[in-house]
Amino acid sequence: MTTAEGSGMKKYVAVYVALLVITALQFFIGYRNAEGSQLAVRFLTFAVIETILVVLFFMNLGTETPGFIKFFVYFMAFVLATMNYIWTDSFRLLLFRVTGLGPS
Amino acid sequence: MSEAHLTMGAHSAPPMEARPFVMLSKKFAMWLFIMSDVMTFAACVAAYAFLRNASTEWPRPFHSVTNVAIMTLIMLTSSLTMLMALGAAKATDKARAFRWMLFTAAGGVLFTVLHIRDWMGMMDQGVGLLKNPWGPAAFGAAFYSITGFSLAHISVGTIALIIVAIRYQGGRYNADDVELFNLFWQFIGLVWLFIVPLVYLMNLAH
Numbered sequence: 001m002t003t004a005e006g007s008g009m010k011k012y013v014a015v016y017v018a019l020l021v022i023t024a025l026q027f028f029i030g031y032r033n034a035e036g037s038q039l040a041v042r043f044l045t046f047a048v049i050e051t052i053l054v055v056l057f058f059m060n061l062g063t064e065t066p067g068f069i070k071f072f073v074y075f076m077a078f079v080l081a082t083m084n085y086i087w088t089d090s091f092r093l094l095l096f097r098v099t100g101l102g103p104s
Numbered sequence: 105m106s107e108a109h110l111t112m113g114a115h116s117a118p119p120m121e122a123r124p125f126v127m128l129s130k131k132f133a134m135w136l137f138i139m140s141d142v143m144t145f146a147a148c149v150a151a152y153a154f155l156r157n158a159s160t161e162w163p164r165p166f167h168s169v170t171n172v173a174i175m176t177l178i179m180l181t182s183s184l185t186m187l188m189a190l191g192a193a194k195a196t197d198k199a200r201a202f203r204w205m206l207f208t209a210a211g212g213v214l215f216t217v218l219h220i221r222d223w224m225g226m227m228d229q230g231v232g233l234l235k236n237p238w239g240p241a242a243f244g245a246a247f248y249s250i251t252g253f254s255l256a257h258i259s260v261g262t263i264a265l266i267i268v269a270i271r272y273q274g275g276r277y278n279a280d281d282v283e284l285f286n287l288f289w290q291f292i293g294l295v296w297l298f299i300v301p302l303v304y305l306m307n308l309a310h
Binding site for chain 1: 125126127135139142143146149150151153154157158169173176177180181183184187188191286287290291293294297298300301302304305306308
């Protein structure tokens with residue numbers, strides 16, 4: 001193993017350990033918090049941190065050109081934004097079920 | 105006729121367009137594939153979140169997620185072994201790269217076996233695509249579609265990895281191809297890190 005390869009592996013192992021710790025934390029929170037509206041937000045926050053680590057270091061996005069990084073980030077932001085169109089209708093259905101106003 | 109055209113004789117290579125974003129075209133294609141796959145997974149996650157949020161009696165059937173924790177450990181470890189394979193391939197150490205790729209494939213096989221075991225446990229409890237003993241019928245369809253799509257990626261990816269490893273060992277593929285596969289493997293590992301909290305940890309029985 002060359003010196004450059006060795007230092008690269010050290011970085012990967014450090015990110016791997018960080019991912020293990022974050023995942024363990026998620027399992028811990030999952031077992032501790034039975035309910036809570038903040039649970040999904042906490043889990044998604046951890047998942048986003050994991051995504052940043054994996055994409056930057058394991059998929060080496062950081063070594064690509066700034067133009068490609070911008071292209072990737074804008075695209076992902078668009079996908080994540082469009083995912084959220086479901087919430088209004090989802091809450092509408094929930095309200096109908098709770099109040100009994102709409103179809104069950 | 106311009107001077108440029110005159111100097112381009114019959115033996116010259118045809119003019120090529122510049123590579124997009126200064127990367128190999130096949131690598132760019134893999135990134136585009138991953139980005140399109142993100143949209144597919146995003147649609148699955150959005151559908152799951154829609155159903156989960158709109159239901160007042162969504163079931164919480166998971167009493168233990170030990171199996172899922174082991175699967176997550178395997179997936180994360182296989183991501184690391186894939187990077188080891190890539191590092192060895194870039195250092196032109198073929199034997200070591202091949203060995204690490206086989207370790208990664210073994211992780212993929214183990215993950216698939218544990219995933220099927222998890223599914224069989226759910227089926228034993230009476231969870232089908234359109235029925236379950238606890239609540240909304242959509243639970244089974246949502247669970248099997250989101251985890252099944254991930255399982256399909258991992259199991260097919262494992263077969264693809266074995267093919268890449270054999271072709272790399274045989275000299276048909278090089279370190280660039282190993283790098284392409286690394287992108288795909290890291291992506292499916294990442295998807296699993298979203299599925300675990302959303303599907304399993306948020307539905308733990310307490």
